[in-house]
Amino acid sequence: xxxxxxxxxxxxxxxxxxxxxxxxxxxxxxxxxxxxxxxxxxxxxxxxxxxxxxxxxxxxxxxxxxxxxxxxxxxxxxxxxxxxxxxxxxxxxxxxxxxxxxxxxxxxxxxxxxxxxxxxxxxxxxxxxxxxxxxxxxxxxxxxxxxxxxxxxxxxxxxxxxxxxxxxxxxxxxxxxxxxxxxxxxxxxxxxxxxxxxxxxxxxxxxxxxxxxxxxxxxxxxxxxxxxxxxxxxxxxxxxxxxxxxxxxxxxxxxxxxxxxxxxxxxxxxxxxxxxxxxxxxxxxxxx
Numbered sequence: 001x002x003x004x005x006x007x008x009x010x011x012x013x014x015x016x017x018x019x020x021x022x023x024x025x026x027x028x029x030x031x032x033x034x035x036x037x038x039x040x041x042x043x044x045x046x047x048x049x050x051x052x053x054x055x056x057x058x059x060x061x062x063x064x065x066x067x068x069x070x071x072x073x074x075x076x077x078x079x080x081x082x083x084x085x086x087x088x089x090x091x092x093x094x095x096x097x098x099x100x101x102x103x104x105x106x107x108x109x110x111x112x113x114x115x116x117x118x119x120x121x122x123x124x125x126x127x128x129x130x131x132x133x134x135x136x137x138x139x140x141x142x143x144x145x146x147x148x149x150x151x152x153x154x155x156x157x158x159x160x161x162x163x164x165x166x167x168x169x170x171x172x173x174x175x176x177x178x179x180x181x182x183x184x185x186x187x188x189x190x191x192x193x194x195x196x197x198x199x200x201x202x203x204x205x206x207x208x209x210x211x212x213x214x215x216x217x218x219x220x221x222x223x224x225x226x227x228x229x230x231x232x233x234x235x236x237x238x239x240x241x242x243x244x245x246x247x248x249x250x251x252x253x254x255x256x257x258x259x260x261x262x263x264x265x266x267x268x269x270x271x272x273x274x275x276x277x278x279x280x281x282x283x284x285x286x287x288x
Contacts, residue, residue, distance in 0.1 A: 029268075036261030053262035063263065065238070066246040070222060073157070073242060077221040080161055082214060085168025086206070090198060092173055103173070106166045118230025121159040125231075145232065149239035156228050156240055160221065168213045175209030176202060211282050215275055222271055243267060 036053055038046040057063050092102045112120070127133040127144040132155075136143040145151040183201050192200070203210075225244040228234070234241035234249075241249075247267065251260035 032261045032264045034261075035257045036265055037258075039258050049258060053258045054266070057259055057262045057266060062246065063243075066241055066243045069239075069241065070243040073224070074218060074221045076157055077160055077164075078214065078217060080157070081165045081168050081217055082210070084161070085165045085213070086172045086203075086210070088165070088169045089172035089176060090202065092169075094177065103170070106169045106173075109163050109166050110170075112163070114226035115230055117159065117163050118227040121155065121162075121227075122231050125155045145236075147236055149236060152232050152236060152240050156231060159227060159231060160224070163227065164217060164220065168217065171209050171213045171216075172206060175206035179205045207282075211279065215279065218278070219271055219275065222274075223267075 034046075037048065037050060039049050040046050088106075093099055109117075124130050125132045125145050127137055127146070133143055133145070142148070143151050145155040179202065183205075184197070187197050187201060223244055224242065225248065228240050228242060229245055229248075232240045234245045243263075244267075247260060247263050250256050250263060
């Protein structure tokens with residue numbers, strides 16, 4: 001009888017990461033849980049409230065409206081950025097000096113801090129002096145993102161597409177670069193069309209990379225805060241007040257820590273369950 005020994009030394013390498021994650025995630029999460037079930041009037045005096053704040057939040061029209069705006073924004077972003085990023089990656093050169101040039105150009109928007117992105121697009125989109133705003137108004141298109149909800153939505157979506165499509169492009173290009181040349185040689189021998197190569201070789205081979213791209217863009221777009229807050233402040237009115245912006249208003253603006261804690265946990269669970277459900281469904285065939 002042979003006894004298989006398991007080397008446990010790898011845990012020494014994993015342990016620092018576990019401690020870091022616990023410090024940066026678990027401990028703050030427990031603080032939020034604590035606030036979500038209690039009421040505080042300051043001086044570290046707390047009163048037990050149970051699930052009161054969760055019931056209040058789930059029956060709140062304000063929460064429902066901000067959540068719907070968040071879902072709509074994320075849905076539009078995913079429908080635009082994933083196909084657009086894949087299309088750009090497919091059109092990029094795979095060999096030669098232009099590969100480096102394209103990769104650097106694609107990476108540039110990702111290097112800009114989020115608050116700077118919002119400030120840039122704020123100036124760029126001003127209806128009177130901004131390049132985008134002045135150009136659209138000179139064409140006879142009524143554009144003023146400070147006053148019109150449609151213009152504000154258009155600007156926020158355009159800003160996010162400009163900023164984050166590059167991430168999808170880089171991930172998709174990495175997936176394309178990992179496909180062995182033998183597949184292309186076999187497709188050439190069979191006389192496959194360019195579209196057939198994309199459909200039956202490149203897209204299936206990019207599946208795992210695209211899943212990562214989808215999950216990253218879903219989580220980031222669903223939690224977006226800095227860029228739209230700097231650009232529109234959640235306005236005009238509440239037109240672009242996403243769930244993240246509304247959460248900050250409740251927590252810091254109104255200092256309602258109990259409802260803010262409940263919103264945070266509901267927010268967290270929505271993202272966690274959606275990511276788990278998407279990953280489970282997309283990887284279902286891989287497990288069989």
